[in-house]
Amino acid sequence: MTSESKPAHFLQNLIREDLAEGRVSQVATRFPPEPNGYLHIGHAKSICLNFGLAQEFGGTCNLRFDDTNPAKEEEEFVDAIKRDVSWLGFEWNGEAKYSSDNFDQLYQWALHLIKAGKAYVCDLSAEEARHYRGTLKEPGKNSPYRDRSVEENLALFEKMRNGEMEEGQCSLRAKIDMAAPNINLRDPIIYRIKKMAHHQTGDKWCIYPSYDFAHGQCDAIEGISHSICTLEFEDHKPLYDWLIENLPVPSRPRQYEFARLHLNYTVVSKRKLKQLVDEGHVDGWDDPRMPTLSGMRRRGFTPTSIRNFCEMIGVTRSDSVVDVGMLEYSIRDDLDKNAPRAMCVMEPLKVTLKNYPEGREEMLSAPGHPVRDDLPARELPFGRTLYIEKEDFREEANKKYKRLVLGKKVRLRNAYVIFAEEVVKNDAGEIVEVICSVDLDSLGKDPADGVKPKGVIHWVSAVNNVECEVRLYDRLFNDSAPDAGGKNFLDCVNPDNLQILKGCKAEIGLAKAAPEQGYQFERNGYFCRDSKYGSAEVPVFNRTIGLRDSWAKEQNK
């Protein structure tokens, strides 16, 4: 997808105008996660937007940890977030930034507000403050502490800072308007007491600025030109602007909002994701079924596929729910173009070629990719006994079934045409082996009789292969809106979201597959070696996504 064929979204247009009219000379954006959890597909949209805009307009994008609440944050998440952003393929401007880098400056600015009579220490408890705040439809009332003198406020704030006040005993509030229709303007709390250590600043502080007091000012300090956030912060913008206008900040950032990503068949809220982990519905935050970037990475999603997906869904201000089908399309699209091909038999059925010499083995060669000749060819050992897929053989079938049928022939992918002559069954009547003859004159060409088999099936040598385990993932939820009102999202968990197949047989080259490297298992889907499970002898392969399957569709008609 080229940029000239893709129409610009509202933020691109807006930045273009800012640049053209000289309101902004240098584009500077930032991606500002709070380090309180793992990044997920929703964050990817914001990352691609912020870093993408900076790239497009020759600007910069900072990575900033919005760490104003030590109660929720951990260093572990800082590391995970850096890893995920890098993995997606973006490089942040300079060192990673922290809101906490600016705690001293923020404190000075709080003093500035107090001295200007625009902030005061309020002794109302959280509950009292709620009552004074009013409701959505009724204005609030002024706090009885609202008119304290500058000197008194300075002294009190000093005591807050020195730890002489208890948590919840008082807070610092901006003095704006308790009757404002926008509740964010009803004397918002800008500093609160939290007597706890911070992952970056240690024990230096026992008071911490609120999001509202920190965010815009940090934007200004970092010289951010366009501070892009999601729609729910729209109501905070008047407060954002009020603070910028009332403080001697070094630059004038502007906030813009876009709609966050909603994906059907998916939940993304941290609380729910945590519940899936804690209650054992999945294996961890990086379980391949999770919509976290670490889970998707382990599942086999590529950075390119995620970036393309974000490009495809666009950026607007309207709430929308994107079909996971689009995500599935983008990973198939990327892997089809770039993943090496391989063969793997999931449920092996033995095939004996009665006219192929016992003990003989030849090495066949197969292309690494149907059109990419830069991907190396692979070696496929071929012999008298092979495995094919159980479901690729039937004793009888109609002409729609284009696979191996008793008394008919089929092409072995990258190899010979074989003819099914007889079936061997066990005592239970199950087919355990198919005896075939092989047309040794059909390698790389049609059979001499000119009759071209209509089917092609995959196979693997029965004596020279890689034993492996395959994990077939399906959608985690079978309800398109597990999040939607009223229902318990856990009731929507798809009971068949994971099928583990043991005793699968893969072509020998897969023994050295690297974790996360995507392969197409021909006629089946895209897979990658799991980074957590499996051994050198018996690797585990995760199915990233199946191939489109018009045969299954046909059968369901």
Next chain:
RNA sequence: UGGGGCGUAGCCAAGCGGUAAGGCAGCGGGUUUUGAUCCCGUCAUGCGAAGGUUCGAAUCCUUCCGCCCCAGCCA
């Protein structure tokens, strides 16, 4: 009769007064040693609804309807 936002196809989304782009999904067909890919065709007389302005309206005006966000010392 609190404030703020958003409504274009099954889904996402262009469009900014000149007669509804594109993608995903779907449907039909062609190529194919992957029932994949690829290629071709098809898919809104209609833009939340109703009025109005205009030669002309998804675009402007009016009214109405629906959905989302806000009453953390969370972000």
